[in-house]
Amino acid sequence: MNEETHRTVTITAEMHTSYSIEVNVPSYLDDDDIWQKLVRDGHLNGSNMVCDNDGWADSWTWGDMYDSDFNPVADDYSDSFPEITDCWEDHIDSYPPPWERPVIEALIDGIIKRGFSIEIRCGTRRMYGPGIDKREIFAELAAGDEDVIALHKDGKHSGVFHLIYNNGSKKDPRVVIHDYSCHDWCEEIMKELPQ
Numbered sequence: 001m002n003e004e005t006h007r008t009v010t011i012t013a014e015m016h017t018s019y020s021i022e023v024n025v026p027s028y029l030d031d032d033d034i035w036q037k038l039v040r041d042g043h044l045n046g047s048n049m050v051c052d053n054d055g056w057a058d059s060w061t062w063g064d065m066y067d068s069d070f071n072p073v074a075d076d077y078s079d080s081f082p083e084i085t086d087c088w089e090d091h092i093d094s095y096p097p098p099w100e101r102p103v104i105e106a107l108i109d110g111i112i113k114r115g116f117s118i119e120i121r122c123g124t125r126r127m128y129g130p131g132i133d134k135r136e137i138f139a140e141l142a143a144g145d146e147d148v149i150a151l152h153k154d155g156k157h158s159g160v161f162h163l164i165y166n167n168g169s170k171k172d173p174r175v176v177i178h179d180y181s182c183h184d185w186c187e188e189i190m191k192e193l194p195q
Contacts, residue, residue: 003027003070006078009034011044012063020063022074028135035065038077096142096165100176102194104141107161107177108134110189111151116158119150127152146178151185159183 006024009031013019021044025034038044096104111118118128120140128137141147142165151158159181169175174193180186 001072001076001078006070006076008068008071008074009065010068011039011065022068022071023077024071024074025077028133031065039065043077096163096176097169099173100165100169103173103176104138104163105134106193107149107189108137110192111149114185114189116151116153116185119152121148121150122146151181159186161186161189 001024005027007027008022008024010020010022023038023044025038108118112132112134118132118137120126120128120137122140122144126140141163145166146162146164149161149163151160161177161181162179163176164178165176167175167178174195177190177193180190
């Protein structure tokens, strides 16, 4: 855990006396996700809060949340966000199914590793350059039942992978890749996918 991977936020609360706690969370989370999971969903351990000076309130209420200087000894709450830290944070409906995710992640890793730009085609078209954070790609996938992932390199179209989600893939997760282009690099990527 460091300043690159995590940020420290301070969350305040009041109950006759003002309290606060510094916690570390993954740095890519937005404030709404943090507040929802830690405060509204009850993952924050209030017994670790410390008393602030001269704060009084009539009843227990949650206060504010704000960024603080990174504190490496603050409690690490990363485990409160398992569905977020596994890169599929925008898929509230659990799509794609969990058994397909290792195959899709290996597919994206194989594409990125070879320096391709990635175009996601599902109604709209979004292009992602080489070296992109794969969480941005995952956020675009599985908005519907299928996606086409197009590969580009040096301004040229270089192949496609056609994904159909939950397509009888529970026993063989690789079935999520319904079809792909007949190119050497596509074949190489397919050989690297988990069985």
